[in-house]
Amino acid sequence: MSRGERLAFAIVLTIGVLVTGTAGAAAYAWHRSGSVRLAVHEPGDDGLDLALTLPGAIVNAAIALCPLPADLALDPQLDAILPALRATADRLADLPDAVLVDVRDDGEHVRIEKVGREIVVSVHARDGRFEVALPVESLRRIVSKLESRQGRAIAAR
């Protein structure tokens, strides 16, 4: 193999490793960030039937990029509840799979459960079904965003 061929081989190999590594890292991040799912089903011909699945990575990016409404009236309430939200979000991440709340009454069923890396809230009622799944990581990012906003609000006071 000539020197030029070796150089070309090294360049191709480096590009291959970079592309494979980047794709692998992206796939891992994509998988790890889970997905946000929303499903609504209302019975009847004119009932709403919606099923939406968004990759968690996109939702996390949206959480990072979207500005929060500058509603200063929220600040005192947030001050009080943010530590509790933070503690709860962190704790949720460590929980094993479990049904946290399960309420059935008169044909209606509400359930909040931790499944894998997601919190799933489902409501089954006579007038429809509603289900939302949110990755715990997205929840933590929302809390972090609120905390940083709150930090700025406190500094501005």
Next chain:
Amino acid sequence: MKKIRVQVALAGAIALSVGTARATDRWIHVRVDERDEGHAHVDLQVPIGMVSGLLPLIKEKRGSGTIRVDGHETDIREMRGYWAAVRSAKDGEYVTIHDDDANVRVAKSGGLVLVNVDEHDGGRVRVKLPVAIVDAALGGSENTVDVDALVRALASVPMGDLVTVEDEDSHVRIWIDDAPAPPSGDVR
């Protein structure tokens, strides 16, 4: 080599402490099953550690300092007085009532406060509260319940049933365990 051994030992210790922390994570379970027409059912279970995280949210809505039992309000300060008397006394049976409706027995035994109610129509109440829990609950100042202390006590008492109520209309069970339980009647 010595450095590697120290690192391995440190990693092992950290892994062990994390494992131990998970293993000792206790859950409080509340299960209510109504047997009337609607067959209402409530199943709640949360790690006790998470309850302490949520406390700041409920502290804002702390109660008025009275406990309502069967429609009768009892002042917490009054309860503290009764509790101080029972706490300092020896183990034994303190209240025994036999009447037309039920047999009631209140006793203190082996660090537990036991309340047994057997109604003649089949209803049954069993309360088995560790002394530490009552201590913590009534240890607050003025006329408030010390919820923080109550949660701390729950994390250290022996696992098992705290309260079970069974009557013809409902079944209530509150217990502490080291793992989540599947909801009862889990069918969809």
